[in-house]
Every structure is written in structure tokens, then in C-alpha cells.
Amino acid sequence: MGLRPPHYSHLLENKTQVDWFEIISENYMMEGGRPLAVLDKLREKYPIVMHGVSLSIGSTDKIDFDYLKKLRRLAERIQPAWITDHLCWTGFGGHNAHDLLPLPYTEEAVANTVERIEKVQDFLGRSIGLENVSSYIEYRHATMPEWEFLTEVANRADCGILLDVNNIYVSSVNHRFDPSTYIQNVPADRVWQYHLAGHSDYGDYLLDTHDHPIIDPVWKLYHETIRTIGLRSTLIEWDDHIPEFSVLEAEAEQARGYAKTAA
Amino acid sequence: MQKQPLKKVHEIFWKLITAPEGVEEGLRQFPEIQIEDWFKGDEKLSPTRRLNIYANMYFWRIHDAIKEDYPEVFEKIGEKNWNNLMTDYLLRHPSDTPYLQYVGKYLPIFLKESPLSQKWPELYDLALLEWEKAMLFEAKEASTISIEDLQKIDIAKWPHLRFEFVPAFKLIETSKKDCIRIWRKDHAVFHKIISKEESVALNEALAKKPFSDICEKIGDAEKAARFLADWVEGGLIQKMLL
Numbered sequence: 001m002g003l004r005p006p007h008y009s010h011l012l013e014n015k016t017q018v019d020w021f022e023i024i025s026e027n028y029m030m031e032g033g034r035p036l037a038v039l040d041k042l043r044e045k046y047p048i049v050m051h052g053v054s055l056s057i058g059s060t061d062k063i064d065f066d067y068l069k070k071l072r073r074l075a076e077r078i079q080p081a082w083i084t085d086h087l088c089w090t091g092f093g094g095h096n097a098h099d100l101l102p103l104p105y106t107e108e109a110v111a112n113t114v115e116r117i118e119k120v121q122d123f124l125g126r127s128i129g130l131e132n133v134s135s136y137i138e139y140r141h142a143t144m145p146e147w148e149f150l151t152e153v154a155n156r157a158d159c160g161i162l163l164d165v166n167n168i169y170v171s172s173v174n175h176r177f178d179p180s181t182y183i184q185n186v187p188a189d190r191v192w193q194y195h196l197a198g199h200s201d202y203g204d205y206l207l208d209t210h211d212h213p214i215i216d217p218v219w220k221l222y223h224e225t226i227r228t229i230g231l232r233s234t235l236i237e238w239d240d241h242i243p244e245f246s247v248l249e250a251e252a253e254q255a256r257g258y259a260k261t262a263a
Numbered sequence: 264m265q266k267q268p269l270k271k272v273h274e275i276f277w278k279l280i281t282a283p284e285g286v287e288e289g290l291r292q293f294p295e296i297q298i299e300d301w302f303k304g305d306e307k308l309s310p311t312r313r314l315n316i317y318a319n320m321y322f323w324r325i326h327d328a329i330k331e332d333y334p335e336v337f338e339k340i341g342e343k344n345w346n347n348l349m350t351d352y353l354l355r356h357p358s359d360t361p362y363l364q365y366v367g368k369y370l371p372i373f374l375k376e377s378p379l380s381q382k383w384p385e386l387y388d389l390a391l392l393e394w395e396k397a398m399l400f401e402a403k404e405a406s407t408i409s410i411e412d413l414q415k416i417d418i419a420k421w422p423h424l425r426f427e428f429v430p431a432f433k434l435i436e437t438s439k440k441d442c443i444r445i446w447r448k449d450h451a452v453f454h455k456i457i458s459k460e461e462s463v464a465l466n467e468a469l470a471k472k473p474f475s476d477i478c479e480k481i482g483d484a485e486k487a488a489r490f491l492a493d494w495v496e497g498g499l500i501q502k503m504l505l
């Protein structure tokens with residue numbers, strides 16, 4: 001489950017069914033304060049996974065080593081099971097969009113991303129995992145489909161994959177591809193983790209908003225994913241209109257149910 | 264077809280989604296490009312509309328994040344002014360940090376020069392206080408000394424006492440030259456407008472001057488001792504140095 005501030009008090013005071021927590025790394029890369037104190041406490045009871053949003057691994061800017069130092073310091077502090085971010089870029093010319101922007105699926109982008117992943121992995125002294133993002137636009141000059149791009153990058157950089165099943169679904173609707181093809185073409189042995197989430201339907205397109213329950217087609221796709229790729233740690237993302245903890249636990253229970261039928 | 268190097272792709276994408284009047288207006292910066300040569304669209308959604316999804320997310324995500332740090336400024340100027348302020352602010356200060364929570368750091372200074380400050384002269388002070396308080400929430404932890412620790416010090420040594428303050432403490436000066444001290448205790452952040460005398464005493468103490476200098480500077484040893492007790496009780500002091 002994702003660790004979010006509205007649930008801090010509940011989690012400190014109550015026992016839960018949660019197996020592990022995922023944090024947004026950037027929300028804990030400061031010197032002190034309550035979030036870090038809560039994280040230290042919860043780390044005593046639960047495994048933690050670090051999930052970042054600002055690595056900008058597909059960028060053409062310089063690698064931000066100051067950011068990486070802080071990321072490494074946080075990793076040393078909480079000893080995460082693994083560290084992930086997104087297969088995307090987030091800014092240009094030293095400026096940050098604070099959004100997960102899509103890469104062109106070209107050989108040039110593969111090579112650029114692979115080179116940066118290798119540098120980041122060297123610096124952190126460990127492999128990282130990268131997540132497929134939801135996208136709303138494709139590039140005219142792309143030379144391969146998204147799953148091929150993801151596979152190429154992961155194989156050449158020797159990194160892990162965080163497969164977001166909702167993102168595959170959202171992009172498949174926005175760009176009209178078959179999500180099953182995507183799942184069948186991902187290298188299963190590289191997949192470390194799954195994400196599930198809700199999205200918003202704007203009629204002409206789907207937007208990845210993390211503020212709704214997971215819809216049935218995404219559950220179905222998840223079922224297909226675990227039958228094709230196998231069981232992996234699965235996280236349900238909520239970032240807006242965050243419901244009570246019990247609602248999240250019920251969704252997690254539903255994911256466990258699918259896992260049992262697929263096993 | 265023309266070649267689309269990755270760096271150019273990023274530059275065009277970035278400039279289009281950050282254009283203040285939207286993607287269509289942003290395209291005027293690139294008379295040499297045909298958008299359809301770079302981005303795909305279909306009968307449901309043109310490339311421009313697709314890019315506008317990103318443009319909207321860019322603006323609103325940062326807009327909402329800064330609003331969270333400045334609730335009182337937002338309240339004071341209202342939604343319409345705030346939206347315009349954010350458009351102008353992002354033009355001047357596009358985010359230069361990987362951390363969304365720091366994008367609003369230049370807002371106090373930006374407000375100082377904004378026409379909004381003519382209508383609301385207090386905006387700079389309000390914003391400065393909100394920003395500094397937000398920053399103290401995440402300052403480094405430190406242990407603090409207690410009144411008992413202070414009382415244990417032999418009275419003869421008091422004149423030589425110097426003090427080290429916790430990181431979660433800050434003294435700021437408003438545009439009206441008022442001094443405000445801000446501090447964090449048990450993860451809550453407090454602030455207090457303090458007297459001229461206390462600010463003089465605090466500045467001495469922060470400069471690691473001994474207690475005798477602090478007394479001399481404000482010309483009242485008893486008052487200096489009361490300030491000190493107050494700072495200790497507030498959890499402002501982590502160490503006494505002899």
C-alpha cells in the first residue's frame with residue numbers, strides 16, 4: 001500500500017493487514033520532520049519500497065547528482081526492498097514539469113535512457129526498477145511500440161520493471177492498442193512489482209488520476225497479467241480524494257483474491 | 264521526413280506545454296515545425312489537444328502545490344487573482360527543483376514586486392511567514408535542553424554561557440521591521456511577534472555571544488534571563504556551551 005499522510009495516525013496506532021508500504025521518495029528526502037519520523041517508526045514493522053517521481057531518467061539534461069545523493073541517503077536510512085521511478089522524462093533546460101512526460105520510442109531514446117540508468121545504478125550501488133507511465137500523446141517518429149521500448153531499455157540497462165497495469169490500460173485506450181499484446185511482450189523475469197489504480201474517463205480520453213476505485217476491465221487485465229507474467233508484490237495507488245484506510249484494505253484484499261485464483 | 268533529435272523533441276514539448284496561453288499560442292515560437300510531423304493525433308483528439316492535456320496538468324499540479332504552502336495568501340487575494348498570479352509566477356520562476364513542495368519558494372519576493380501588493384501591502388509578510396513555517400516542518404531534528412539543565416549550571420558560570428539553537432528555529436524580519444520568531448515543537452510549528460529587546464537578545468545569542476554580552480546589550484540581566492527561560496521552554500536551544 002502507498003504510505004500517505006492522511007493515514008499516518010491510523011497506521012501508528014493500529015495493526016493492519018498491509019504486507020509492505022511504498023513511499024514517494026521525494027516526500028521523505030528532507031532533513032527531518034513528521035513524515036520522516038513516521039517513516040522511521042513504520043519501518044520497524046513493515047518492509048518499505050521507495051518510488052520516486054523526479055529521476056527524469058529519459059531526460060537530455062545533466063544527471064542531477066545532488067538529487068541522487070539525497071535519494072541514496074534516504075535509502076541508507078530506511079533500507080528499502082527496492083527503488084523505482086518512471087520510464088519518462090520530467091523536465092528540460094534545468095526546469096521541472098513535475099509530471100511524467102512520454103518518451104519517443106526510438107533507438108536514440110533507448111540509448112540515452114540506458115546510459116543514464118547505468119550511471120544511476122552505479123551511483124546508487126544497486127539496480128533500479130522503472131515503471132511504464134500513462135500517456136496521452138505519441139510521437140510521429142517512434143519506431144517501436146511502447147512494450148518493445150520498455151523491454152529494450154530494461155534488458156540493455158539490466159534493470160527491473162514496475163508494471164503499472166492501470167497505465168497499460170489507460171494508454172491502450174488513448175492510443176488504441178491491445179493491452180494483452182503489451183503484457184505478453186514484457187520480459188517476465190524483469191518484473192519486480194505491479195501497480196493498480198483508478199483513473200478518470202473524460203470521454204475522448206482516459207486520465208491517470210489515482211482518485212477512483214479500480215475499474216473492472218483493469219482488474220481483468222491484472223488477472224491476465226498475473227497469469228501471464230506471474231505473481232508479484234502489488235500496490236494500489238491512491239493520491240487524491242484518499243479514502244479511509246479500510247477502503248484501501250478492501251481493495252488490497254480483492255487483489256489478494258485474484259492472486260489466489262491465478263496461483 | 265525531417266529528423267527529430269531527442270533534445271529538440273524535449274525542447275518543443277516543454278515550450279508547448281509551458282506556454283502561458285496554451286499549446287496553440289506556444290506553437291508560434293516554432294514557425295518551422297508542423298505539429299503533425301512531430302506528434303500523432305486522431306479524429307477524436309488532435310495533437311494540440313493531446314499536448315494541452317499535459318499543459319493543463321503542468322499548470323494545475325504546480326498551482327495546487329503552491330496553494331498548499333500559502334493558504335492565507337490564497338484566502339486573501341481570492342481564486343481569480345491567485346490563478347493569474349500563478350501564471351505570472353511560473354513564467355518568471357519555472358520549477359528549478361525536483362521537489363514539488365519547493366516550487367513556491369520565490370513567491371514572497373515575487374509578491375513584493377507584484378501589483379497585488381499595492382492593494383494588499385501585507386502580502387509579502389504573510390507569504391514570508393507561511394513559507395518559513397512550511398520549511399520548519401521539515402528541518403532537522405535535534406534534542407533540546409530543559410529548564411532543569413539550565414538551573415544546574417553554577418551561577419558564577421552564567422556570564423560565560425553561550426547557546427546553540429535547534430535547526431527548527433528561525434528569526435525573520437517583516438517589511439515593517441517587526442521581528443517574528445518561528446519554531447517547531449513536537450512537530451507543530453509556532454510563531455510569535457517579539458519585542459525589539461528580545462530580537463536584540465536573540466541575535467546576540469544566535470551569534471554565539473556569551474550571556475554577559477546579551478545582558479549588556481539589552482541593559483537588563485533579569486529580562487535577559489526571562490528571555491532565555493522562554494527560549495529553553497519553547498525547545499529552541501539544543502546545547503549550552505561553556
Ligand SMILES: [Fe+2]
Nearest residue numbers: 131164195237
Ligand atoms: Fe503507478
